[in-house]
Amino acid sequence: MKIRVITTGGTIDKVYFDATSEYEIGEPTVPHVFREAAVGVEWELQPLLRKDSLEMTEADRVTIREACEAAGETAILITHGTDTMSDTAESLIGIEGKTIVLTGALAPARFRVTDAIFNLGLALGAVQSKPPGVYLAMNGTVFEAGKVRKNKEAGRFEATGL
Amino acid sequence: MKIRVITTGGTIDKVYFDATSEYEIGEPTVPHVFREAAVGVEWELQPLLRKDSLEMTEADRVTIREACEAAGETAILITHGTDTMSDTAESLIGIEGKTIVLTGALAPARFRVTDAIFNLGLALGAVQSKPPGVYLAMNGTVFEAGKVRKNKEAGRFEATGL
Amino acid sequence: MKIRVITTGGTIDKVYFDATSEYEIGEPTVPHVFREAAVGVEWELQPLLRKDSLEMTEADRVTIREACEAAGETAILITHGTDTMSDTAESLIGIEGKTIVLTGALAPARFRVTDAIFNLGLALGAVQSKPPGVYLAMNGTVFEAGKVRKNKEAGRFEATGL
Amino acid sequence: MKIRVITTGGTIDKVYFDATSEYEIGEPTVPHVFREAAVGVEWELQPLLRKDSLEMTEADRVTIREACEAAGETAILITHGTDTMSDTAESLIGIEGKTIVLTGALAPARFRVTDAIFNLGLALGAVQSKPPGVYLAMNGTVFEAGKVRKNKEAGRFEATGL
Numbered sequence: 001m002k003i004r005v006i007t008t009g010g011t012i013d014k015v016y017f018d019a020t021s022e023y024e025i026g027e028p029t030v031p032h033v034f035r036e037a038a039v040g041v042e043w044e045l046q047p048l049l050r051k052d053s054l055e056m057t058e059a060d061r062v063t064i065r066e067a068c069e070a071a072g073e074t075a076i077l078i079t080h081g082t083d084t085m086s087d088t089a090e091s092l093i094g095i096e097g098k099t100i101v102l103t104g105a106l107a108p109a110r111f112r113v114t115d116a117i118f119n120l121g122l123a124l125g126a127v128q129s130k131p132p133g134v135y136l137a138m139n140g141t142v143f144e145a146g147k148v149r150k151n152k153e154a155g156r157f158e159a160t161g162l
Numbered sequence: 163m164k165i166r167v168i169t170t171g172g173t174i175d176k177v178y179f180d181a182t183s184e185y186e187i188g189e190p191t192v193p194h195v196f197r198e199a200a201v202g203v204e205w206e207l208q209p210l211l212r213k214d215s216l217e218m219t220e221a222d223r224v225t226i227r228e229a230c231e232a233a234g235e236t237a238i239l240i241t242h243g244t245d246t247m248s249d250t251a252e253s254l255i256g257i258e259g260k261t262i263v264l265t266g267a268l269a270p271a272r273f274r275v276t277d278a279i280f281n282l283g284l285a286l287g288a289v290q291s292k293p294p295g296v297y298l299a300m301n302g303t304v305f306e307a308g309k310v311r312k313n314k315e316a317g318r319f320e321a322t323g324l
Numbered sequence: 325m326k327i328r329v330i331t332t333g334g335t336i337d338k339v340y341f342d343a344t345s346e347y348e349i350g351e352p353t354v355p356h357v358f359r360e361a362a363v364g365v366e367w368e369l370q371p372l373l374r375k376d377s378l379e380m381t382e383a384d385r386v387t388i389r390e391a392c393e394a395a396g397e398t399a400i401l402i403t404h405g406t407d408t409m410s411d412t413a414e415s416l417i418g419i420e421g422k423t424i425v426l427t428g429a430l431a432p433a434r435f436r437v438t439d440a441i442f443n444l445g446l447a448l449g450a451v452q453s454k455p456p457g458v459y460l461a462m463n464g465t466v467f468e469a470g471k472v473r474k475n476k477e478a479g480r481f482e483a484t485g486l
Numbered sequence: 487m488k489i490r491v492i493t494t495g496g497t498i499d500k501v502y503f504d505a506t507s508e509y510e511i512g513e514p515t516v517p518h519v520f521r522e523a524a525v526g527v528e529w530e531l532q533p534l535l536r537k538d539s540l541e542m543t544e545a546d547r548v549t550i551r552e553a554c555e556a557a558g559e560t561a562i563l564i565t566h567g568t569d570t571m572s573d574t575a576e577s578l579i580g581i582e583g584k585t586i587v588l589t590g591a592l593a594p595a596r597f598r599v600t601d602a603i604f605n606l607g608l609a610l611g612a613v614q615s616k617p618p619g620v621y622l623a624m625n626g627t628v629f630e631a632g633k634v635r636k637n638k639e640a641g642r643f644e645a646t647g648l
Contacts, residue, residue, distance in 0.1 A: 014340065016432055037280035038268065039302025040318055106200065108340055112436045112598070118199035121280035121302075125287025128304045140201025140283075142290045156202055178500065178594055270502055274436070274598045361604035362592065363626025364642055430524065442523035442607035445626075449611025452628045464525025464607075466614045480526055 002042040003127060004073040005030050008064060008088075009051040010081025012105035012116045025050045029109035030079060033120050041128070044073075053081025053088075053104075061091040068095055075127045076100045079120075082150055085136060086157075089145035092134045101127040102145075103137045106155060115139075164204040165289060166235040167192050170226060170250075171213040172243030174267035174278045187212045191271035192241065195282050203290070206235075215243025215250075215266075223253040230257055237289045240264045241282075244312055247298060248319075251307035254296045263289040264307075265299045268317060277301075326366040327451060328397040329354050332373040332380070332388060332412075334405025336429035336440045349374045353433035354403060357444050365452070368397075377405025377412075377428075385415040392419055399451045402426045403444075406474055409460060410481075413469035416458045425451040426469075427461045430479060439463075488528040489613060490559040491516050494550060494574075495537040496567030498591035498602045511536045515595035516565065519606050527614070530559075539567025539574075539590075547577040554581055561613045564588045565606075568636055571622060572643075575631035578620045587613040588631075589623045592641060601625075 007013065007028040015026035028047050048067055049060055068076055074097060080088055082104045089102050103123035109116035115138075123137040134145035138157040151158050169175065169190040177188035190209050210229055211222055230238055236259060242250055244266045251264050265285035271278035285299040296307035300319040313320050331337065331352040339350035352371055372391055373384055392400055398421060404412055406428045413426050427447035433440035447461040458469035462481040475482050493499065493514040501512035514533050534553055535546055554562055560583060566574055568590045575588050589609035595602035601624075609623040620631035624643040637644050 011340070016335070016338065016435070033280065034302060036275055037277045037302055038318055040320070041301070041303045110436060111340070111434050113198055113434070115199045117279045118195065118283035121283025121285075122287040123283075124302055125284040125289075125299060125304055126291045127287075129288045129291035137287060139203070140196060140199055140205075140286055141203045142287055156200055158202070173502070176502065178497070178597070272597050272599070273502070274596060357604065358626060360599055361601045361626055362642055364644070365625070365627045437522055439523045441603045442519065445604035445607025445609075446611040447607075448626055449608040449613075449623060449628055450615045451611075453612045453615035461611060463527070464520060464523055464610055465527045466611055480524055482526070 001075055001128060002044065002073050003075045003077055003124070004046060004071045005043055005077045005079070006046045006048050006064065006067055007079045008049040008056070008060075008081070010053050010079060010104045011107065012079050012109050013050070014108040015110055025052070028079070029116060030120065033109060033117050037117070037121065039124070041124070051081070053084040056081070056084050056088065061088055064088060065092055065095070068092060068098060068100055071098070074098050074132070077123050077127050078102045080104050082106060082138070083152075085138070086145070086149050089134050089136045089148070093145050095134070097132050099127055099130050099132050099135070101130070101135045101137050101142075163237060163290060164206065164235050165237045165239055165286070166208060166233045167205055167239045167241070168208045168210050168226065168229055169241045170211040170218070170222075170243070172215050172241060172266045173269065174241050174271050175212070176270040177272060187214070190241070191278060192282065195271060195279050199279070199283065201286070203286070213243070215246040218243070218246050218250065223250055226250060227254055227257070230254060230260060230262055233260070236260050236294070238262045239285050239289050242266050244268060244300070247300070248307070248311050251296050251298045251310070255307050257296070259294050261289055261292050261294050261297070263292070263297045263299050263304075325399060325452060326368065326397050327399045327401055327448070328370060328395045329367055329401045329403070330370045330372050330388065330391055331403045332384075332405070333375040334377050334403060334428045335431065336403050336433050337374070338432040339434055349376070352403070353440060354444065357433060357441050361441070361445065363448070365448070375405070377408040380405070380408050380412065385412055388412060389416055389419070392416060392422060392424055395422070398422050398456070400424045401447050401451050404428050406430060406462070407476075409462070410469070410473050413458050413460045413472070417469050419458070421456050423451055423454050423456050423459070425454070425459045425461050425466075487561060487614060488530065488559050489561045489563055489610070490532060490557045491529055491563045491565070492532045492534050492550065492553055493565045494535040494542070494546075494567070496539050496565060496590045497593065498565050498595050499536070500594040501596060511538070514565070515602060516606065519595060519603050523603070523607065525610070527610070537567070539570040542567070542570050542574065547574055550574060551578055551581070554578060554584065554586055557584070560584050560618070562586045563609050563613050566590050568592060568624070569638075571624070572631070572635050575620050575622045575634070579631050581620070583618050585613055585616050585618050585621070587616070587621045587623050587628075
């Protein structure tokens, strides 16, 4: 099994630039995390977008969907900002024969305390194990697309009543 | 879905005691890692053994199997030392109606560079996603029990030719 | 010996707020770092300002100087943003009978890779050891105030030719 | 100013070898820590011994003293195990014209939570700032040799009544 990893930006890839005292989306953190975890499964990185998810447009979602459809792999892991991750997940419903798992982080991967490393593991476990469909892996939980939302006050993802 | 987490020892839980300059298996690291990752899925800890996996006996494996059989949950995550993890996985084959995933770490969870956090995520993703059966989640890969071994020279898990 | 720790903001205390995807100066990191390092020397925290050092005004520098003059302790450690740290150091020259050491960080203390923890150690070592005067402790070096500047291109502090 | 860094072993350099499930003194951690802290002061590493400090003999202490005496630098930082650090410090008293600071760690530098990085900063600050003499830098405190001991029950260094 080979896994395609599509990165679109979000908190998980946020870095801090002292030169400007700014805080921006940097290089994808996935290769660094996968190396530290000695990931042995075959995978390929596709850096697609570099956006805060609040700035993600419908055109961006079409771009992501087209990338999933064009992928030769049947297992696709997408890193994405958390604020609109559930919207993008829903926009990918219906792609046939592929297991697609979205994940991200509430704290940047460069932080000492971060959910990024755990979440990438969670998503990689799910993408190898789930039947075709679209899933969102956050807060230690593998949700189905369309049945999850981010509770912004609580800062966590929750199953919806659907 | 509720997940049972059974801990049996191994490198993942190794700590360092300055008082004696010794290095022993300490408290399970799972609660700390799950808290930092803001895990929201329901889970219960069952600290069963505290052993290096090289010291794991057949009687210990019976104890682990009985704990799996007695569990009310259908999803079971087991932390285990790496040296005989594939042996214990094989000894659990045949338990019906339960998804059992074993994981561990090559470097202690207390280290700055460790695969422990990623591996726990990987295992938690797999245990929620796989059909009933026994699996081993290491090196970013979800293996089937009986089809994986640790390559001790290379320090990584590999699929066997079975 | 008791040490007064005055915090004024800067990168060292930067945190990331997922709720707003913003990156702001948070609570002083000093208590957390001192606790992890098991600091046994007596010290007292005085959170004075919470500013990026580029926004530090002459009025702020007067506030910092007055706080140093009013302190009952003869050893004072100040955390400060790096961009104008050398200016503030110079503005404190002439306070008699007190050893004042400024430090900060190029990467936030919450990062996995950061100079913050090391720099706080460096400053704490210097403030207990130097004769009265004003010093800047960065890049593993204890500089005298008035004889150091930040090289912004290189991202490090250097001795000036004075 | 150029600083000589002499390493003698101890917890600060402990690493964990999964292949053997053993825990041994590895390469000196100083170069890695100094690089992450962007240390700009000139320094040279002298890896002298690689011992648990409980195994340190009188002959070893003579070796350390001779290395200090032979050093061309007047500032010397020594990393050392904590159990007999105060004994070695006392054995170096009387070397003229040199500022010697010993430090180490209660938890290995490779741990996520460790005092190693802070302590190396503390010692580097002290060695640049103290007049000639022998000092021990631990628990955020710069002690004079001969006036400090490790309280093994409490796991911290304390000033003695001398």
